[in-house]
Amino acid sequence: MKHTKMVVLDMAGTTINEKNVVYKTLHKAIKNAGVAVTLNTVLAYGAGKEKHQAIKDVLAHLNEANKSSSAIFEDFKILLDEAYKTLEVSPINGVEKTILNLREKGIIVVLNTGYNRKVATGLLEKMQWKKGQHFDALITADDVEKGRPNPDMILKAMQLFNIDDPATVLKAGDSAIDIEEGKNAKCGITVGVLSGAQTKEQLEKEHPTYILDSLATLETVL
Template identity: 25%
Template sequence: MIKTVIMDWAGTMVDYGSFAPVEAFRQLFLDHGIEVSADVIRKPMGRMKIDHLRDICQDESVSKAWYSIYDRLPNEQDIQTMYEAFEPKLFSLLEQFAVPVPGAVELADRLHEQGITIGTTTGYTRAMLDVIVPEAAKYGYKPDSVCAPDEAAAGRPHPWMIYRNAEQLGTYPMSSIVKCGDTEADMEEGRNAGVWTVGVVFGGNILGLTEQETSVLNEQDKERMFNEVAERLKKAGAHYVISEIGKLDEIIEQINIHTEAGEVQWQN
């Protein structure tokens, strides 16, 4: 039986479309004379933010643009300097992007009513979470455990944040835990921890659509987009993929059927 669900934050439970990090990174590179596309910024989403920055700098289009301006490739000192400028940009945006996505608070309430605890992992640092967590609580989202990558040995795709949550919540075995998120890094993190993994599409980073943009999609486009994103999440390790976060408890019911039948090995 599932005892704990470990949620991602941006793009899963808050910040529909995961826009806060995208805007902060976009502004950061513009300050250095480089226009970086949203697709390039979103590709490493879910990683600890300084690792995310390193990944963007390694993108071919970004490294070429950097070389054309500075006559060399970006190095670690550049990354450290840029990250110092990045944090204030992101902090200035976080509070306005802490609103829960539709269905998130109601889902959390249903999980708690069933006795399922809620933990969290993220690409945000603890200082960033210290802005997001109390703001989300104003809207009624109050997870039972919160862990940031700078409080563990390493961030995603490593499993350490999930293990920290499990320890804090007293949850074991790992087969009694579900990890839910909107990025490939979330799925890799969950698989590496040996837990069930569920990807979410609409409201998430890979699509990167606003709630308004999603609402005007026709059913054919929605189905096509869902299938495209689901394929990416499954390749990264998702056992299940849901269209929206409010459907997670339906998947938990299915997982419980597997575990009650003794099919724990099904997750591997």
């Protein structure tokens, strides 16, 4: 196994505990459009994806493609802005220590997310995480044409830091689509974590290299 030069870490549910507010809000917006849907279905078919795409995929699964995904997405953004005004967010236990240790060892830490840049930046500001201290780069759904499971966000991160060999990159996330993204980028290691959206059984379907309770123990596999 090659030495890991860079880790690409998902945000909500992987590095950040935001109490699942995004998926709860997505669930609410879809229900507001008159669609009968459970939060578990939203998590199963929407977790980790760019959020408009997540809405489309949930509607397609429910045979509700006649509903306007654009209108639901607009409602979702308004609801999320409201939810964020009072939301408290924090790093998942032990994760801040992990990423600071990785950076101290010279490993590049990139955060990537299916959120847009506005939402992602707002979360980081609430936690007072700073570029150059806690992480080296933030890559969001706004920064690429194709979101997960396409590898574009990881490839962009590699390009940013002149990394040619994906075998030296580790990708970690709390949803199966994170693992799929890592495999599509040909990452040397893919890690599923149980601190967020999906279950061990859902993660196992994509055959990650490791499944951990959380990123707090990530250094044990490096």
